[in-house]
Amino acid sequence: MNKNNTQINSFSLSNDKVSVTILLVPALIFCTIFIFIPAIGTIVGSFYSYSLTSMNNWKWVGFGNYVKATQDEYFWVALKNNFIIVFASIVLQVGVGTILAAILDRGIKYGRVIFRTIIFTPMVISSVAVSLIWLIIYDPNVGILNAIVKSIGLSTPSKGWLGDPNISIWMIMITAAWQNTGFMMVLILAGLQGVSKEVYDAAEIDGATGVKAFWYITLPMIRNVLIVAILITTIGAFKVFEFIFVFTQGGPSNATQVLGTYIYLQAFNLLHMGYANALSVILLIIALFLGWLQLKSSRKA
Amino acid sequence: MNFLKFITKKIYLFIFSFFLSFGFITTSYAIDITIWDLSGRNGQDEFYDNLNKEYKKINPDVNIILQTFENEAYKTQIQVALNGNDGPDVFFNWFGEDSARLARAGLALDITPYANVEGGYGNYISEGLSNTTAVNGKIYGVPNTSVSKYFHYDPAFFEANSLAVPKTFDDLLNLCRDIRAIDSSIVPWPLGNSERWKLNHVITMLNQRVVGEENTAADYNLSASEDELFTNPAYVEAWQKVVDLQDAGCFQDAPNATHPDLTRSMFASQISPMIYCGTWCGGIFDSEGFSDFSYFRFPEVVGGAGAGTVGFLVPSGMMVSAKTAHPEIAAHVASFMVSDDMALQAAELMGFMPSNPTKIGEMSNPTHWFNFYVNDIADKTGHVNVLDVLLEANVSNAYLDMGTEILNRTKTPQEAMDFIRQVALEAKAAM
Numbered sequence: 001m002n003k004n005n006t007q008i009n010s011f012s013l014s015n016d017k018v019s020v021t022i023l024l025v026p027a028l029i030f031c032t033i034f035i036f037i038p039a040i041g042t043i044v045g046s047f048y049s050y051s052l053t054s055m056n057n058w059k060w061v062g063f064g065n066y067v068k069a070t071q072d073e074y075f076w077v078a079l080k081n082n083f084i085i086v087f088a089s090i091v092l093q094v095g096v097g098t099i100l101a102a103i104l105d106r107g108i109k110y111g112r113v114i115f116r117t118i119i120f121t122p123m124v125i126s127s128v129a130v131s132l133i134w135l136i137i138y139d140p141n142v143g144i145l146n147a148i149v150k151s152i153g154l155s156t157p158s159k160g161w162l163g164d165p166n167i168s169i170w171m172i173m174i175t176a177a178w179q180n181t182g183f184m185m186v187l188i189l190a191g192l193q194g195v196s197k198e199v200y201d202a203a204e205i206d207g208a209t210g211v212k213a214f215w216y217i218t219l220p221m222i223r224n225v226l227i228v229a230i231l232i233t234t235i236g237a238f239k240v241f242e243f244i245f246v247f248t249q250g251g252p253s254n255a256t257q258v259l260g261t262y263i264y265l266q267a268f269n270l271l272h273m274g275y276a277n278a279l280s281v282i283l284l285i286i287a288l289f290l291g292w293l294q295l296k297s298s299r300k301a
Numbered sequence: 302m303n304f305l306k307f308i309t310k311k312i313y314l315f316i317f318s319f320f321l322s323f324g325f326i327t328t329s330y331a332i333d334i335t336i337w338d339l340s341g342r343n344g345q346d347e348f349y350d351n352l353n354k355e356y357k358k359i360n361p362d363v364n365i366i367l368q369t370f371e372n373e374a375y376k377t378q379i380q381v382a383l384n385g386n387d388g389p390d391v392f393f394n395w396f397g398e399d400s401a402r403l404a405r406a407g408l409a410l411d412i413t414p415y416a417n418v419e420g421g422y423g424n425y426i427s428e429g430l431s432n433t434t435a436v437n438g439k440i441y442g443v444p445n446t447s448v449s450k451y452f453h454y455d456p457a458f459f460e461a462n463s464l465a466v467p468k469t470f471d472d473l474l475n476l477c478r479d480i481r482a483i484d485s486s487i488v489p490w491p492l493g494n495s496e497r498w499k500l501n502h503v504i505t506m507l508n509q510r511v512v513g514e515e516n517t518a519a520d521y522n523l524s525a526s527e528d529e530l531f532t533n534p535a536y537v538e539a540w541q542k543v544v545d546l547q548d549a550g551c552f553q554d555a556p557n558a559t560h561p562d563l564t565r566s567m568f569a570s571q572i573s574p575m576i577y578c579g580t581w582c583g584g585i586f587d588s589e590g591f592s593d594f595s596y597f598r599f600p601e602v603v604g605g606a607g608a609g610t611v612g613f614l615v616p617s618g619m620m621v622s623a624k625t626a627h628p629e630i631a632a633h634v635a636s637f638m639v640s641d642d643m644a645l646q647a648a649e650l651m652g653f654m655p656s657n658p659t660k661i662g663e664m665s666n667p668t669h670w671f672n673f674y675v676n677d678i679a680d681k682t683g684h685v686n687v688l689d690v691l692l693e694a695n696v697s698n699a700y701l702d703m704g705t706e707i708l709n710r711t712k713t714p715q716e717a718m719d720f721i722r723q724v725a726l727e728a729k730a731a732m
Contacts, residue, residue, distance in 0.1 A: 053406035160554070248495075252706075268380065268381075269698060
């Protein structure tokens with residue numbers, strides 16, 4: 001009997017292994033075709049010099065493209081802009097999202113669903129459509145933003161909201177925040193709703209209400225959700241492309257260039273495909289590191 | 302058991318139907334010729350419908366399939382598509398460095414052998430025009446039109462305010478000042494440079510007028526020696542003219558943040574009295590409700606090395622993909638597009654300045670702007686291609702970037718040329 005049981009167990013175990021392998025095969029095939037092969041191709045291509053129109057004429061340059069990146073002024077501008085976007089996105093999207101979530105969770109009694117829906121709505125619109133709408137808003141000739149600013153007696157930027165290299169990146173950030181804050185709010189709201197009411201009741205007895213309760217009770221209790229929200233925002237900020245491409249294509253004078261748009265410029269406009277591959281590998285390494293962080297913290301959460 | 306029989310029958314039925322349908326398909330075998338073109342041209346759909354119908358009369362098995370793309374997106378997508386295996390058979394291009402690069406890379410088909418066959422493009426367009434697509438003596442394209450640029454102006458506004466059409470560049474500066482003096486809120490010449498190419502067209506003309514086409518040639522094709530490359534001080538002077546235009550109040554605030562479409566609408570709605578716009582603009586102004594406009598050439602620069610009778614001209618047309626499965630038919634379709642009747646249709650429906658003018662006299666009710674464009678292009682003593690088509694990609698990008706910097710006053714003309722020279726030296730070294 002025992003022998004039979006062992007046989008059955010080992011049979012079902014090997015059956016399980018076969019099933020698992022079979023179930024994994026389609027995913028592995030797709031991952032290989034769409035992720036691993038292109039990634040390996042990108043890494044290999046980063047050691048060559050070639051262009052999109054000279055695919056049969058690859059010239060070995062070793063680490064030359066990576067050295068070039070360290071000496072490329074606009075690469076550093078792009079990287080710096082990515083970090084600015086990370087910082088601004090965390091403040092605007094996660095920060096404002098947290099405040100909005102707290103207000104919806106405990107600050108207002110009526111209309112929560114309506115407010116939640118309104119604030120979340122931009123998230124379901126495509127980034128390109130959002131950018132086009134905001135392009136009209138920012139237009140220096142017919143845009144409503146200029147009209148509002150002028151109507152309250154202030155002066156508008158003479159180079160335009162998107163034409164001034166000093167402010168254009170921030171204007172794009174505002175639009176990105178307008179679109180994504182709702183998502184952060186919903187994420188954090190879910191975390192807030194997991195905090196037991198009894199904790200607040202106990203805190204109230206100890207004299208912690210309002211902002212104090214938010215600071216000492218709410219924030220520590222949703223710490224893990226906030227970490228996930230920050231990591232999602234950070235990764236999104238490093239992958240940003242559509243907003244910049246539609247708004248400014250990296251201009252004026254490369255002032256809003258980010259890694260995504262700079263890679264595109266190098267690959268398709270300047271025809272430096274090998275160099276674009278090297279930049280992609282750098283972006284890949286940053287994204288992998290951030291992804292690892294996200295995985296680690298989400299497991300904790 | 303019955304279930305198994307049922308399934309087996311279904312499988313047989315499926316296999317039978319599959320082969321039946323395969324047989325059906327093979328008996329009605331047709332060739333699809335895919336054409337990629339820019340989107341947004343008036344009358345384009347009708348032209349291609351007619352092209353398909355007319356071509357079927359001589360080759361019933363061929364279906365012409367049109368796919369269109371927005372201007373900026375097209376420049377990238379065509380390169381990607383030509384490298385892949387699902388690209389077009391025939392595709393639009395501007396003839397200059399862009400088209401030559403595709404030819405050198407072996408992505409465009411050498412169509413020289415198809416010039417003088419029956420229905421070949423050699424029967425319809427001049428050798429001189431074909432040669433604008435030549436690389437190493439081989440022909441790689443069929444020009445079907447050319448675009449040029451003119452100042453379009455509102456004659457009613459000029460007349461009401463006793464303004465004269467400028468003959469020289471200084472007259473143009475004075476004209477801007479006069480218009481601002483009439484009403485400072487009127488933008489004399491709206492410039493939408495958010496995509497960078499608008500000012501590039503202006504500096505193309507200023508380089509020709511100030512530096513002169515003979516002096517620019519060696520710099521543009523990077524054949525000048527390293528010591529001389531883009532060192533002619535007249536290039537700085539040309540950029541200075543842009544600054545002068547801005548100082549004279551010609552442009553609106555924030556040209557780098559203004560979309561070109563908006564500036565066209567500013568002129569078409571008579572908010573602004575003039576605009577420097579391409580030969581494709583006449584139809585757009587008309588479709589937006591303004592057809593009583595007139596035109597003048599880019600004024601000459603007194604003391605400049607280039608003649609005022611030289612104009613801006615970018616030939617464009619169709620190329621054939623080197624990967625097409627049907628090279629002969631694809632080249633024939635591209636040629637058919639410039640046949641006498643189709644060239645006439647292109648002119649009538651899309652406002653093309655046709656490369657084959659044989660039937661131009663048969664046009665029914667040509668617009669006044671069409672007549673002007675055709676006659677003026679013919680009258681010019683020479684033509685210059687636009688810098689963003691003509692120059693090597695990196696130098697072209699540097700020129701585009703410097704246009705933005707000059708308008709923003711973040712670089713002086715001298716700094717702009719220093720930067721362009723540096724990029725040109727790197728590009729020359731990489732050749």
